[in-house]
Amino acid sequence: MASLRVDLADLRGYWSGLIPMTILDRYVLQKFLLPFLYCFVGFIAIWFIFDLSDNLQDFIQGKAELPVLIEYYASQIPQIVVICLPIGALLALLYSLTAMSRSNEIISMIGAGLSVTRVLLPLMVVGLLLTGVTAWFNYEGAPHAAAARKQMLRDIKRGQKREERIEGHLFRNREQFRTWFVRKIIVSKERLQDVQILQQNAASDILKEWYATVAEFDPVSRKWTLINAQYIELSPTGEVLKSEKQPSIVIEGWNETPWRIMSSVMNPDFLSVRELEDYLKYNSDFPAIRLAPYRTQLEYRWALPWVCFVVVFLAAPMGIVYSRRGILGGVAVAIGLFFSLVFVSSLFIALGKGGRVSPFTAAWMPIIVFFCIGLLLLWFRSTNRDLPKLKIPGF
Numbered sequence: 001m002a003s004l005r006v007d008l009a010d011l012r013g014y015w016s017g018l019i020p021m022t023i024l025d026r027y028v029l030q031k032f033l034l035p036f037l038y039c040f041v042g043f044i045a046i047w048f049i050f051d052l053s054d055n056l057q058d059f060i061q062g063k064a065e066l067p068v069l070i071e072y073y074a075s076q077i078p079q080i081v082v083i084c085l086p087i088g089a090l091l092a093l094l095y096s097l098t099a100m101s102r103s104n105e106i107i108s109m110i111g112a113g114l115s116v117t118r119v120l121l122p123l124m125v126v127g128l129l130l131t132g133v134t135a136w137f138n139y140e141g142a143p144h145a146a147a148a149r150k151q152m153l154r155d156i157k158r159g160q161k162r163e164e165r166i167e168g169h170l171f172r173n174r175e176q177f178r179t180w181f182v183r184k185i186i187v188s189k190e191r192l193q194d195v196q197i198l199q200q201n202a203a204s205d206i207l208k209e210w211y212a213t214v215a216e217f218d219p220v221s222r223k224w225t226l227i228n229a230q231y232i233e234l235s236p237t238g239e240v241l242k243s244e245k246q247p248s249i250v251i252e253g254w255n256e257t258p259w260r261i262m263s264s265v266m267n268p269d270f271l272s273v274r275e276l277e278d279y280l281k282y283n284s285d286f287p288a289i290r291l292a293p294y295r296t297q298l299e300y301r302w303a304l305p306w307v308c309f310v311v312v313f314l315a316a317p318m319g320i321v322y323s324r325r326g327i328l329g330g331v332a333v334a335i336g337l338f339f340s341l342v343f344v345s346s347l348f349i350a351l352g353k354g355g356r357v358s359p360f361t362a363a364w365m366p367i368i369v370f371f372c373i374g375l376l377l378l379w380f381r382s383t384n385r386d387l388p389k390l391k392i393p394g395f
Contacts, residue, residue: 024109025122031100032123036092043084048073055153062156072156075148078141085130086307090315090338093123094331097319106320116382120316127312134305140272143301147270164188171261174285176254177201180261182215190258191216195226205236210249223252255282268297268353276301289355296352299363306367307341313374314338317381341370 059069100106109119151164164187171180183194192215199208212226229249233242260282263275271279276298280291318334345366352362379385 024114024119028096028100028119029122029126031096032092032126035095036088039091039095040084040088043088044080047080047084051076055156058153058157062158064156068152068156072149072152075152076145078137079145079149081137082134082142082304085134086311087338089127089130089308090311090334093312093315094319094334097316098321098331101319101321116317116320117378119320120312120378123316124309124312127309130308131305134308135302138301138304140274143270143272147267150270166262166265169261169265171256171264173256177204178254178256180256182261185258185262187262190262192258192261201236203236206234206238207236208233210251212249217258219257221252222257223250224254224256225250268294271297273298273301292355292359293353295359296349296362299352299359300349303363303367304345306371307345310341310367310371310374311338313371313378314341317374317377320381337370337373341366344369 058064064072097106106116106119110116166185166187167183169180169182169185171182173179177200179198179200180192181196181198182192185192193213195210195212195215197210197212198206199210200206209232210226211230211232213228214226216225216227217223218225226249228247230243230245231249232240235241259275259278263271263279264283266275266279268276268279271294276294279294280298283291314337315334318330318337321330348357348362348366351357352359357365
């Protein structure tokens with residue numbers, strides 16, 4: 001373990017530029033990057049083929065033209081990158097390291113006085129870089145790509161583009177005791193149509209009402225404009241004190257925005273980090289069980305990219321073998337661990353959304369556990385110990 005700690009300290013120095021890149025580092029990177037490029041592009045091609053085969057009938061029925069298809073697949077680039085980077089890194093690591101092991105290059109490096117961790121140092125740096133790239137795409141692009149995919153497929157099936165809308169929506173502002181009933185919201189224009197707004201007091205008595213054909217919000221002045229509006233003022237007992245109709249009524253001082261009103265029914269899987277933070281800020285008075293999916297997704301936005309780094313510790317020790325007989329077994333174990341990580345992460349996210357575990361546990365626990373497994377595997381490989389084998393009684 002002392003050797004492993006020293007090599008991990010080298011990783012910090014390597015990352016900060018204190019340890020210059022050697023010919024060996026460039027050689028290891030060269031062996032890895034070309035297979036990684038092939039694997040990454042190959043998985044994108046596989047995804048494209050499967051997606052096209054699944055949706056080809058809809059494309060034909062909707063008479064989708066080439067520009068529409070190009071726009072559809074271009075919008076999916078962030079999500080494809082997030083999906084393909086970890087598995088591309090996994091297969092490239094296994095291929096490059098098993099090839100180097102088969103030609104006895106790893107043994108020669110170790111015989112020259114280098115530790116296993118030092119040999120893998122440039123690959124760990126690549127894992128950190130891939131983590132940064134995935135985090136950048138997962139911050140906003142990937143969740144929005146998933147939402148765009150759903151909307152564009154719906155439009156293609158209809159044969160025409162339809163503005164995304166929310167119909168029959170109710171929003172409750174518990175801080176200022178206001179309730180909004182909206183017949184239709186045009187999402188892209190953030191326009192509310194056929195609106196009824198109720199202002200209550202702390203005792204839930206209705207004191208004011210507004211009716212409007214259209215409600216528009218000015219983000220600069222933060223004022224609402226109610227068009228073709230009617231204003232009614234009531235006593236706590238329900239008696240009408242005032243009633244007037246006006247072409248428009250301008251209201252200021254309300255903390256509602258169109259996005260806040262719409263977000264109460266938005267899918268957390270399709271929201272960016274900033275949108276999730278805004279949702280939790282503006283709807284903090286919601287019950288904890290209702291906020292659990294949004295809190296879990298917010299944590300998962302930051303946890304998911306670290307799969308790229310964990311993959312290095314799962315695949316590299318299994319890719320380095322000292323005999324040809326153990327190559328297939330190591331590859332199988334690494335692939336099995338990766339898909340176990342995917343399955344456990346999905347399970348914990350589901351538990352987090354249901355409020356069964358905390359959002360931090362749901363998002364980070366699988367990453368932490370499998371990272372520890374990777375460190376253990378690296379320690380076994382660095383000290384040239386055999387991996388523990390399961391013993392089944394009677395066999």
